[in-house]
Each structure stands twice: as structure tokens, then as C-alpha cells.
Amino acid sequence: MNLNNLIYRLATFIPWEPKRRLFRLEVxxxxxxxxTIKDFVxxxxxxxxxxxxxxxxxxxxxxxxxxxxxxxxxxxxxIGKITLEIGISLADMKIKIIDYGKPFxxxxxxxxxxxxxxxxxxxxxxxxxxxxKVMNRVNYRAYPDRxxxxxxxxxxxxxPRELGLKTTGNMTVSTKFMxxxxxxxxxxVVIAYLLLSGRQEAQLTKQQRENLNLVMQTIAAxxxxxxxxxxxxxxxxxxxxxxxxxxxxxxxxxFIVGPEGKILAHSDRSQLFRAYVPPKGLHLSKVPGIQAFRxxxxxxxxxxxxxxxxxxxxxxxxxxxxxxxxAVAQLxxxxxxxxxxxxxxxxLLGVGGLYLLSRIVIGPFQKILEGVHSIxxxxxxxxxxxxxxxxxxxxxxxFNEMTGRIQESQKGxxxxxxxxxxMEVAQQIQHTLLPGEFPQIEGYEIGATYRSAKEVGGDYYxxxxxxxxxxxxxxxxxxxxxVPGSMVMTMIRTAMRLEARGNKSASDVLGKVNSHxxxxxxxxxxxxxxxxxxxxxxxxxxxxxAGHNPMILYRGKTKEIYFLKxxxxxxxxxxxxxDMFTKNMALQRVSLEKNDMLVIYTDGITEAMNPEKxxxxxxRLVQCIKENxxxxxxxxxxxxxxxxxxxxxxxxxxxxxxxxAIKEKMQxxxxxxxxxxxxxxxxxxxxxxxxxxxxxxxISPNAYYxxxxxxxxxxxxxxxxxxxxxxxxxxxxxxxxxxxVISIIRKNPELGPQGIVQALRKSTNPMKIEPxxxxxxxxxxxxxxxxxxxxxxxxxxxxx
Amino acid sequence: xxxxxxxxxxxxxxxxxxxxxVKGFIDTTTAPEFEKKFLSVLxxxxxxxxxxxxxVNYISSAGWGIFISEIKRIRNQKGDLVLVGMNxxxxxxxxxxxxxxxxxxxxxxxxxxxxxxxxS
Numbered sequence: 001m002n003l004n005n006l007i008y009r010l011a012t013f014i015p016w017e018p019k020r021r022l023f024r025l026e027v028x029x030x031x032x033x034x035x036t037i038k039d040f041v042x043x044x045x046x047x048x049x050x051x052x053x054x055x056x057x058x059x060x061x062x063x064x065x066x067x068x069x070x071x072x073x074x075x076x077x078x079i080g081k082i083t084l085e086i087g088i089s090l091a092d093m094k095i096k097i098i099d100y101g102k103p104f105x106x107x108x109x110x111x112x113x114x115x116x117x118x119x120x121x122x123x124x125x126x127x128x129x130x131x132x133k134v135m136n137r138v139n140y141r142a143y144p145d146r147x148x149x150x151x152x153x154x155x156x157x158x159x160p161r162e163l164g165l166k167t168t169g170n171m172t173v174s175t176k177f178m179x180x181x182x183x184x185x186x187x188x189v190v191i192a193y194l195l196l197s198g199r200q201e202a203q204l205t206k207q208q209r210e211n212l213n214l215v216m217q218t219i220a221a222x223x224x225x226x227x228x229x230x231x232x233x234x235x236x237x238x239x240x241x242x243x244x245x246x247x248x249x250x251x252x253x254x255f256i257v258g259p260e261g262k263i264l265a266h267s268d269r270s271q272l273f274r275a276y277v278p279p280k281g282l283h284l285s286k287v288p289g290i291q292a293f294r295x296x297x298x299x300x301x302x303x304x305x306x307x308x309x310x311x312x313x314x315x316x317x318x319x320x321x322x323x324x325x326x327a328v329a330q331l332x333x334x335x336x337x338x339x340x341x342x343x344x345x346x347x348l349l350g351v352g353g354l355y356l357l358s359r360i361v362i363g364p365f366q367k368i369l370e371g372v373h374s375i376x377x378x379x380x381x382x383x384x385x386x387x388x389x390x391x392x393x394x395x396x397x398x399f400n401e402m403t404g405r406i407q408e409s410q411k412g413x414x415x416x417x418x419x420x421x422x423m424e425v426a427q428q429i430q431h432t433l434l435p436g437e438f439p440q441i442e443g444y445e446i447g448a449t450y451r452s453a454k455e456v457g458g459d460y461y462x463x464x465x466x467x468x469x470x471x472x473x474x475x476x477x478x479x480x481x482x483v484p485g486s487m488v489m490t491m492i493r494t495a496m497r498l499e500a501r502g503n504k505s506a507s508d509v510l511g512k513v514n515s516h517x518x519x520x521x522x523x524x525x526x527x528x529x530x531x532x533x534x535x536x537x538x539x540x541x542x543x544x545x546a547g548h549n550p551m552i553l554y555r556g557k558t559k560e561i562y563f564l565k566x567x568x569x570x571x572x573x574x575x576x577x578x579d580m581f582t583k584n585m586a587l588q589r590v591s592l593e594k595n596d597m598l599v600i601y602t603d604g605i606t607e608a609m610n611p612e613k614x615x616x617x618x619x620r621l622v623q624c625i626k627e628n629x630x631x632x633x634x635x636x637x638x639x640x641x642x643x644x645x646x647x648x649x650x651x652x653x654x655x656x657x658x659x660x661a662i663k664e665k666m667q668x669x670x671x672x673x674x675x676x677x678x679x680x681x682x683x684x685x686x687x688x689x690x691x692x693x694x695x696x697x698x699i700s701p702n703a704y705y706x707x708x709x710x711x712x713x714x715x716x717x718x719x720x721x722x723x724x725x726x727x728x729x730x731x732x733x734x735x736x737x738x739x740x741v742i743s744i745i746r747k748n749p750e751l752g753p754q755g756i757v758q759a760l761r762k763s764t765n766p767m768k769i770e771p772x773x774x775x776x777x778x779x780x781x782x783x784x785x786x787x788x789x790x791x792x793x794x795x796x797x798x799x800x
Numbered sequence: 801x802x803x804x805x806x807x808x809x810x811x812x813x814x815x816x817x818x819x820x821x822v823k824g825f826i827d828t829t830t831a832p833e834f835e836k837k838f839l840s841v842l843x844x845x846x847x848x849x850x851x852x853x854x855x856v857n858y859i860s861s862a863g864w865g866i867f868i869s870e871i872k873r874i875r876n877q878k879g880d881l882v883l884v885g886m887n888x889x890x891x892x893x894x895x896x897x898x899x900x901x902x903x904x905x906x907x908x909x910x911x912x913x914x915x916x917x918x919x920s
Binding site (some may be wrong): 118120 | 861
């Protein structure tokens with residue numbers, strides 16, 4: 001057993017309550033919570049450093065107690081609570097189990113007779129017995145509002161974790177300190193004793209001898225006259241005085257011998273007047289001065305201190321005193337033990353003082369250790385309460401600050417981690433939603449790019465076949481980010497793919513999608529969408545926008561830019577009337593000429609920022625389109641990406657970027673011509689049946705026969721479709737046209753569409769525009785009446 | 801939640817001995833499940849029982865109660881119930897509750913089969 005263990009064991013017998021670390025748990029009184037309780041006990045026992053056997057038996061006792069509470073106090077009704085409070089100290093564990101159910105007659109429980117159990121096949125009622133067996137002390141008390149079962153268990157194993165750092169073996173710093181200092185103090189005492197006792201012994205012996213010599217000289221001098229005159233009274237008195245003076249009782253005998261060799265006075269009166277026979281080895285010379293002789297009589301070795309007695313220079317007798325060695329030794333020992341006792345007292349006081357000192361000095365250290373320990377088991381709310389201003393106080397302050405920071409940063413980290421996880425999920429969803437390569441569609445070239453921001457943005461684009469010759473392309477921007485945004489995207493994608501099939505009207509599809517998803521979208525979330533339908537057979541493009549940014553049309557021939565933005569609310573907005581979305585949504589059509597380009601994009605492009613926080617903007621986008629209209633759409637989007645990269649110069653992309661560019665590969669009429677030619681060739685050159693060829697080309701046999709007739713009547717040229725008059729005409733004003741119209745309205749707000757047409761013709765840069773188009777434009781800008789235009793003219797801040 | 805499982809098999813060599821291999825823990829929550837299986841074995845008139853507790857980390861009084869409440873009936877049928885493979889924690893309680901005066905225990909199934917059912 002080591003010192004620590006001994007101390008712990010001793011501590012268990014100290015009557016005062018030790019300071020305990022408290023653990024608390026409150027659970028519902030249900031069977032399922034027994035597992036929670038077991039886990040809790042496991043953790044507490046781990047923290048107390050219990051052995052697995054100890055842990056197991058403590059667990060068992062608590063399990064029994066709580067099972068009883070559930071079964072009996074609460075009668076299995078699954079209502080009520082159980083509160084556990086476990087306090088652990090160095091030496092024991094105090095467990096308080098509180099319930100608020102029916103009290104129970106604890107004293108009525110007797111130790112079971114196991115043989116009786118076996119005899120009658122009884123199985124219950126062992127729990128309390130088990131608790132009593134496992135615990136060192138069990139108390140039960142029923143209060144009016146609660147019942148308390150208190151269990152004590154001594155912990156035999158020293159709990160190393162309680163004390164935190166292990167130093168030498170199992171010793172704590174304070175034990176080690178005390179052991180060393182006690183050792184030191186006692187060594188000092190031993191050395192002091194050895195030094196002091198030797199010297200004291202020598203001193204004592206010397207002093208004794210000197211004293212004795214002095215006394216003997218005095219007696220020799222004083223006894224001379226009395227010996228001569230045979231004055232026994234005086235001699236007797238001398239003996240008496242000598243006896244009195246011998247405080248240390250070191251003299252075994254003392255006597256005076258007269259001139260005739262007779263003992264005249266003796267400490268032992270029975271020896272009086274006998275003849276003195278000097279023992280062997282004693283030859284007293286008849287000279288003045290003290291003489292000493294070592295004698296070895298049967299009673300033990302002694303020193304005979306003697307002196308001759310003279311009277312007026314005449315030898316008259318001798319005096320003798322016997323100093324036994326044992327008496328001297330006794331005296332010396334007595335003095336030595338006195339010395340030892342006082343040194344020990346000093347040592348004890350010293351050790352006691354050191355102990356108190358160590359408590360004062362190391363106490364805060366223990367507190368800090370406890371704090372560090374709490375943190376190591378994950379309790380970051382621990383605060384160390386040390387108010388002193390010394391190094392420990394500073395350490396405690398630093399510690400408290402540190403735990404505070406760790407707690408904060410941990411919280412931040414957890415939030416961040418959660419966000420990160422969510423973002424990852426969202427990104428995964430978003431990436432699975434993205435389409436692959438654009439499919440080949442007759443007569444059109446398509447290029448697309450999608451770049452997700454680091455933090456997932458809300459862009460989404462997709463394409464799908466509306467029918468075998470018609471492609472739908474959708475570009476959308478969801479207002480919400482993260483997982484909710486991705487969920488909306490998923491919904492939109494499904495709804496789009498479902499509704500687009502077979503429906504060539506862009507606005508109609510968007511309307512249906514909106515009615516599908518609006519109910520399921522969180523309030524405040526919405527999606528802007530641009531949906532374009534490319535019909536490769538009829539060479540028409542129709543599109544609709546749900547509040548999305550405009551599609552840019554570049555006319556290669558005139559180098560004009562058009563912003564095409566059909567009316568439409570964003571998808572997912574809770575509009576006051578059900579049909580408002582569809583009613584408000586406009587459908588537009590456009591046909592492309594060679595070198596025309598359509599660009600659909602999300603605001604990630606125009607809002608791309610450089611490190612100075614300038615935005616890329618519409619102007620740069622338009623510029624890029626103008627400069628690169630000769631490229632194929634794929635090359636163009638590449639070029640646009642490059643331009644954006646050059647502009648942002650590595651600044652972090654904060655929104656998704658999506659661009660889709662579409663170009664007409666050849667004249668629409670040519671595509672139709674090629675198609676018709678191919679159809680006829682399939683039948684005539686490849687030998688396919690009319691039905692099969694028509695099936696492959698997805699056209700009715702009637703059309704085939706019509707084309708065949710035309711070929712027979714007008715030859716190949718007849719197959720070329722007539723060039724539509726409207727083709728190439730834009731049912732929308734171009735940007736310069738709009739600017740011209742606006743400037744006329746500013747100058748002459750009273751002019752209506754017709755008047756504006758006239759004014760445009762007469763202007764320095766004459767333009768020919770249909771009055772209808774201008775009428776439409778005015779309508780869209782709510783400038784139909786002269787009054788509207790007047791107020792607009794006054795109000796400077798409006799754009800095209 | 802699977803907190804207890806009881807695998808009941810006949811001993812390959814001694815067909816009249818039944819092995820009950822228990823896995824998990826036996827406390828108030830799982831005792832009824834164990835008792836059901838245990839009683840079903842007795843119901844089949846199998847009375848030479850070896851309960852393998854090597855995969856049991858915990859037995860509360862509810863579990864111990866089941867063993868001692870049936871032991872008389874088993875012995876009256878000239879059978880016995882022996883426990884094997886108790887881990888140190890379980891074994892400590894077994895001894896603490898003095899069940900070692902009532903039930904025989906062995907380190908493993910083989911020694912239990914060899915010595916557990918000798919006439920004493």
C-alpha cells in the first residue's frame with residue numbers, strides 16, 4: 001500500500017464531510033431511462049477513477065434503486081421524475097436518489113433468506129438487499145414532498161484522475177511536498193540531536209567532574225580540623241550537605257577516613273567506625289589535590305574520587321566519593337531524552353506549519369487542477385474561483401479567459417461546421433441537378449457555362465426535349481441559398497421537366513410550374529426564371545420570363561443590342577389572386593438570323609466584383625457580346641468567362657454564374673429546305689418506306705406527299721420555303737431606338753406614337769419605326785397618355 | 801433496440817443438455833424477455849441447462865431472481881442449472897449475493913458439461 005492509499009483510508013475515518021465534486025442527473029421515471037442512468041453512473045465512476053468492479057457494483061445499486069422507484073414509488077405509471085446527485089470525494093462517493101412518488105417502508109425490509117427464496121420460487125425483493133450489500137451505508141428518508149435514498153460507498157482505489165496530474169508514482173504534488181519537507185525536518189532534527197547530544201554529554205561529564213572536584217577540595221579543606229578533633233557532628237553535617245548537593249544522585253558513597261584508618265563519617269551509617277580497607281587498585285598518595293581511581297566492584301564500575309586531608313600541613317586522613325558509571329549514564333540519558341523531546345516538538349511544529357503552508361500555497365493549484373480536469377472531461381463552463389493577485393490568481397484568470405474563448409470558438413466552430421455541412425449537402429444536390437453536355441439540335445449552336453460560387457448560390461439551369469425537335473432551356477436563380485434553396489431547385493426541376501414535355505408555350509409552362517411549387521415554398525423565397533423554347537422544325541423561338549434578368553439579343557447584321565424582358569412575376573410569390581401569375585406573364589417570340597446571338601444569364605455575371613467592389617455590369621457584358629459575336633456560342637461563353645476573370649482579378653466569386661448563348665447556325669429557310677430534302681432522300685435513295693421515313697423525321701405522311709408534289713412541279717427550288725416578311729423584324733425597339741424615343745418624349749411629351757414616328761423621321765439620325773411598336777413600348781412604360789408623358793418628362797430619373 | 805439476445809441450442813455431444821447463450825445485459829427492462837425464453841425451455845421439459853454468460857456484462861437482481869426462483873423446480877426434475885463464463889464484474893455480484901451457495905458456476909461450457917451435472 002502506498003502513502004496515498006493510507007491517507008485516503010485514514011480520511012474515511014475523519015468525521016467531517018469531505019468536499020465533493022457534484023454530478024447531477026434528472027430523468028423521467030421510465031424503464032428506458034435506466035440506460036441513461038447507467039451511462040451517467042459510468043461517466044461519474046470514470047471521473048472518480050473507480051475500478052471496473054466498483055463501477056459495476058455502483059451501477060447495479062443505482063439500477064436496483066431506480067427500478068424500484070419506477071415499479072413501486074411511481075407504480076409503473078411512467079410519470080414522475082428521478083433525480084440523482086452523486087458527489088465524489090477522494091475517498092468516497094455519496095449518492096442521493098430523490099423521487100416524488102409513494103414513500104416506502106425501508107426499515108421493514110429484512111435480509112432475504114435465500115433458501116426460502118429457492119423453496120418457494122420467489123424472485124423479487126432482492127434489490128434492496130443488493131444495494132445494502134454493495135454500499136457501505138444506506139439511508140432512506142421520506143419527506144412530505146419527496147423521498148431521499150442516500151448511499152455511501154467508500155472508494156478503495158485512490159482516484160488518480162481526481163487529483164489530475166500524476167507525479168511520482170501515485171503521489172500528488174502536496175503529498176510529495178509534505179513527504180520531502182517532513183523528511184527534511186526530521187533529518188535536521190536527527191543531525192541536530194547527534195551534534196548536540198555528543199557535545200552535551202562531554203560537557204555534562206566535564207561539569208560533573210569539575211563540580212565534584214570542587215566539592216571534594218572544599219570538604220578536604222574543611223574536614224581537616226574536624227578529623228583531628230574527632231568532631232563527628234561536623235563530619236556528619238558535611239556528609240549531609242554533600243548528599244543534599246548531589247542533585248543528580250550520581251554519588252553511590254561518600255566517606256571520610258581518619259588518621260588511624262577508621263571511617264569517621266559515611267553516607268551509609270552502618271559503615272561508621274569500621275577500618276577502611278582500600279579496594280584493589282586504589283593507592284591514594286599523601287599529597288594535596290584530587291585523585292581519581294577506576295574501580296570495578298561487583299555492583300558495577302565506578303570512579304573513586306579521593307583527596308588526602310591535611311591539617312596545618314600534616315596528613316590527617318582522606319575523603320572518598322564514589323561516582324558509579326551507570327548513575328552518570330542515567331543522568332546523561334535523561335538530559336539527552338529531554339533534548340530529543342524538545343527537538344521532536346520543534347520538528348512536529350515545523351511539519352505542521354509546513355502542512356498549513358502547503359495548503360495555502362498548493363490549495364489554489366488543486367483548484368486549477370480540478371478546473372483543468374473538468375475541461376478534460378468536456379465541461380467548458382468551469383470557472384476557477386481564485387481571487388488572489390499572485391501567480392495562481394493570474395493563472396486562474398488566464399485559465400478562465402481561455403475556457404471562455406475555447407467555449408466561444410467551439411460554439412462558433414460548431415455553427416460553422418453545421419453551415420459547412422449544410423452547404424456541402426446543398427452543393428451536392430445542386431450538382432446532381434446540373435445537366436451534362438448540350439444536345440445537338442438542328443440548326444442551332446448552344447454554349448453554356450455554370451460556375452458555382454464557393455458558398456453555394458442559387459443558380460440552376462437545365463434543358464430538356466419538349467418534343468423530338470424542340471428543346472427547352474431554363475435558367476433560374478433561387479432567392480434562398482443552402483439546403484432550402486436546393487430543395488426548391490429540385491422541386492422546380494421536377495415541375496419543369498414534367499410540364500415542359502409536349503408544351504411548346506414558354507409562358508404556359510412557367511405558369512403551370514408556378515402553380516405546382518408556390519404552395520410548397522417557404523414564404524419569402526422566390527425563383528426568377530427565364531425559359532426559352534427552341535423549335536428546330538418551325539425555326540421559332542419563344543420565351544417567357546418570371547422576373548428574371550433580360551435575355552440579350554444581338555443582331556449581327558445591324559450590330560444592335562436588344563434587352564428582351566417579357567413581363568412576369570417571379571415564381572413562388574404568394575399573389576393575391578390565383579391567376580395573376582399567368583395573366584401577367586407575357587410570351588415573346590424571336591427568330592434568329594445568321595450571326596445573331598441570344599444570351600441568357602443570371603446576375604452572378606453582372607454583379608461579379610473585382611477587389612475594389614466594382615461590378616462587372618451590363619455594359620461590359622454587352623461590350624463582350626459585340627466584340628465576340630463572330631465566335632461560336634461555346635467559344636463566346638469561354639471568352640466571357642475569361643473577361644470576367646480578368647475583371648475580378650481573383651476576387652472571390654460570391655454568386656453562381658450561369659450563361660447560355662444561342663446562335664443560329666444557318667438561315668432558317670435553309671434548315672427547312674435541308675429537312676425536306678433529307679425526307680425525300682430517305683425514301684428515294686435509301687429505300688425506306690414512306691411511313692418509316694416519316695416516323696424517323698417526325699412528320700406526317702401527308703406532308704411528305706405534299707413535298708413530293710412540289711418537287712415534281714417546281715423542282716428543288718420549290719422546296720425552299722418563302723422568306724417570311726416578318727422574319728428578322730423585332731417586335732421590340734432596339735436600345736438606340738428606345739433612347740431616341742425617350743429623348744423625343746422628353747422634348748415633346750404631347751406627341752403620341754404617330755407623332756413620334758414623324759419626329760423620328762425628321763430627326764438628324766432618321767429612323768423608320770412602326771407606330772405599333774412605339775405604341776407597345778409606351779404601353780409597357782405606362783406612357784400611353786400625354787399626361788403620363790408630361791410627368792415623365794419632368795421627372796429626370798428614368799431610363800429606357 | 802436489441803439489449804438482450806438468447807440463443808438456445810442443444811449441446812452437440814450431450815443432447816440432453818441445453819445451452820442458453822445470452823448476449824447483452826439482464827436488468828429490469830430485459831429480464832421479462834429473458835424469463836420468457838428461459839421458461840419456454842423449461843416448458844419443453846429441458847432441465848439440464850448451461851447458461852453461458854460470457855457475453856453478458858451486467859445482471860441486476862431481476863435477472864438473478866429468475867435463476868433462483870426456478871432452481872428448485874429444475875432440481876426436482878433431476879436437472880440443474882449452471883452458469884458459465886461470468887466476467888469478473890458479474891461474478892463479484894454473484895458472490896456478493898451469496899448465490900454461489902445455491903448455483904454452480906464454471907469458467908466455460910466444456911467444464912460445465914463435464915462436471916456440472918454429476919450427482920452430488
